[in-house]
Amino acid sequence: MAPDFLASVCLGAMVTEVLQNYLGGRWIAGAGSGAALYDPVRGTELVRVDSSGLDIAAGFNFARKEGAELRSLTYRQRGEMLSAIARMLQGRREIYFEIAQANSGTVSNDSAVDIDGAIYTISTYAKLAETLGDRQFLFDGEATPLAKEAAFQGRHVLVPTRGLALLINAFNFPAWGLWEKAAPALLSGVPVVVKPATATAWLAQAMVRDVVAAGILPVGALSVICGSSAGLLDALEPFDLVSFTGSAETASTVRSHPAIARRSVRANIEADSVNSAILVDGEAGGGPAFDLLVREVVREMTVKSGQKCTAIRRILVPASQYDAVADAISSRLSKVTVGDPRNNRVRMGALVNRAQYVAVQEGLAQLRKETKILHDGASHDLIDADPAVACCLGPTLLGAPDPDRSEIVHDIEIFGPVATLMPYRDEAHALALARRGQGSLVASVYGSGAAALSRVALELADSHGRVHVVSPEVADVQTGHGNVMPQSLHGGPGRAGGGEELGGARALNFSHRRAAYRGRR
Numbered sequence: 001m002a003p004d005f006l007a008s009v010c011l012g013a014m015v016t017e018v019l020q021n022y023l024g025g026r027w028i029a030g031a032g033s034g035a036a037l038y039d040p041v042r043g044t045e046l047v048r049v050d051s052s053g054l055d056i057a058a059g060f061n062f063a064r065k066e067g068a069e070l071r072s073l074t075y076r077q078r079g080e081m082l083s084a085i086a087r088m089l090q091g092r093r094e095i096y097f098e099i100a101q102a103n104s105g106t107v108s109n110d111s112a113v114d115i116d117g118a119i120y121t122i123s124t125y126a127k128l129a130e131t132l133g134d135r136q137f138l139f140d141g142e143a144t145p146l147a148k149e150a151a152f153q154g155r156h157v158l159v160p161t162r163g164l165a166l167l168i169n170a171f172n173f174p175a176w177g178l179w180e181k182a183a184p185a186l187l188s189g190v191p192v193v194v195k196p197a198t199a200t201a202w203l204a205q206a207m208v209r210d211v212v213a214a215g216i217l218p219v220g221a222l223s224v225i226c227g228s229s230a231g232l233l234d235a236l237e238p239f240d241l242v243s244f245t246g247s248a249e250t251a252s253t254v255r256s257h258p259a260i261a262r263r264s265v266r267a268n269i270e271a272d273s274v275n276s277a278i279l280v281d282g283e284a285g286g287g288p289a290f291d292l293l294v295r296e297v298v299r300e301m302t303v304k305s306g307q308k309c310t311a312i313r314r315i316l317v318p319a320s321q322y323d324a325v326a327d328a329i330s331s332r333l334s335k336v337t338v339g340d341p342r343n344n345r346v347r348m349g350a351l352v353n354r355a356q357y358v359a360v361q362e363g364l365a366q367l368r369k370e371t372k373i374l375h376d377g378a379s380h381d382l383i384d385a386d387p388a389v390a391c392c393l394g395p396t397l398l399g400a401p402d403p404d405r406s407e408i409v410h411d412i413e414i415f416g417p418v419a420t421l422m423p424y425r426d427e428a429h430a431l432a433l434a435r436r437g438q439g440s441l442v443a444s445v446y447g448s449g450a451a452a453l454s455r456v457a458l459e460l461a462d463s464h465g466r467v468h469v470v471s472p473e474v475a476d477v478q479t480g481h482g483n484v485m486p487q488s489l490h491g492g493p494g495r496a497g498g499g500e501e502l503g504g505a506r507a508l509n510f511s512h513r514r515a516a517y518r519g520r521r
């Protein structure tokens with residue numbers, strides 16, 4: 001790693017590298033010794049991050065002022081920059097996989113969800129730019145006559161906001177989380193300042209470091225602050241944006257900050273969610289739809305050790321199928337190998353750190369009050385990992401035989417490899433249980449009859465940002481319950497945060513201001 005982007009700090013006999021921040025068009029170290037990032041399997045310290053002492057207000061002003069160059073370009077030109085970023089990141093992919101394995105404890109397939117997902121998302125927005133062409137603003141709808149014979153008329157335009165976009169991300173997607181927000185903002189012509197979650201900031205910082213070094217973007221278009229979030233929201237001004245992903249608790253702090261509450265900084269919130277998977281009534285036990293549900297649940301519970309905001313947390317099945325589904329999922333889960341992702345035999349790596357490991361154990365203890373264990377994660381021996389050190393946990397399937405009487409299974413999001421199976425009486429009951437999540441990012445529905453699938457999907461649409469419908473015909477091509485695709489909306493109502501991201505060109509709305517023009521024809 002190039003030493004320019006690192007500072008060093010002596011902690012007793014140990015010297016640890018401290019990642020630098022990129023703000024105000026230069027690499028700059030924090031004033032303190034910072035916070036440590038760890039290998040969650042081996043427990044070793046990797047690097048440190050520190051943002052103390054940065055002049056955030058001056059850095060934000062620099063981004064707003066210098067970022068104006070980005071705004072002066074066309075969508076096509078900015079799209080070409082995104083293409084160059086995607087190519088450059090692709091070329092350094094192996095380095096990012098190494099960082100992910102060390103810092104996130106993920107197996108290669110799970111790192112790919114983050115890293116390749118990021119590159120795919122950037123490429124998708126680069127392609128979208130070609131359709132927007134050599135323009136600097138967008139029309140929104142057609143002109144509408146406002147006077148007789150249309151002598152006076154109105155039309156709406158979308159222009160990039162003149163502020164910056166502050167992107168605050170969760171720990172579970174340091175690469176994808178950065179780029180799914182940054183690509184639409186940069187394509188819109190809005191400079192971005194990225195604040196990755198501390199636990200996994202290394203990967204995001206490395207990607208920004210490489211983009212800056214490649215000189216692809218105008219100075220000021222991309223900045224990164226690694227470390228504490230203190231002072232970031234205070235420095236926001238009315239035309240800025242904040243796009244937040246994280247827990248509902250931090251989301252409420254962000255929402256109530258004066259920048260948002262009083263200065264009307266536009267905020268998008270992606271928070272936690274208790275997503276469901278539903279097997280429609282009338283499917284045969286062991287039939288194709290049944291198998292598709294079982295496979296998808298196991299995948300969702302184990303990919304990234306269940307640390308995905310879209311992961312399946314509740315599995316709703318007809319009461320007659322409850323035991324058969326419990327057996328089928330448990331049987332597959334028992335084969336999942338857990339431990340050090342450096343060992344090729346390991347299918348599921350670690351939780352991100354000790355704090356998350358403890359949080360998952362505490363959540364499990366809470367859910368245990370209302371549920372039975374159907375498959376116990378503690379039954380999995382760890383491969384090449386010391387249980388006293390490694391933040392590795394086997395997948396656990398819980399059962400809530402009387403879900404109407406359960407409260408917390410519909411409320412607590414355990415951010416780990418845990419899901420709860422529950423029986424329903426009829427379709428209306430299944431829908432009522434799904435809605436007890438109070439607004440979710442995604443629900444998936446499994447069945448073979450088109451009428452039942454479309455009826456259930458439509459009923460779920462008002463309380464879910466995405467409904468993923470799986471029938472045997474799409475078994476080999478469906479994109480996966482938890483996979484966020486840049487072409488489809490990501491976000492959800494209610495407790496999921498009420499936000500909207502991605503969805504193709506829809507994502508540009510957030511970074512543009514809409515104005516009504518009225519004048520002569």
Ligand code: NAP
Pocket residue numbers: 168169170171172173195196197198199227228229233245246247248249250251253254270271272273308309413415441491496497
């Ligand atoms: P978190 O603790 O809420 O932190 C999220 C981000 O907010 C981090 O960058 C954090 O920085 C920052 N932050 C903390 N306090 C802040 C404050 N007062 N003002 C501004 N920023 C602040 O969440 P997490 O533990 O990283 O992520 C896990 C949660 O994210 C889960 O609940 C999951 O469901 C949710 N999530 C949702 C989505 C979605 O798209 N809906 C996607 C992924 C994850 P530090 O790390 O430095 O504290």
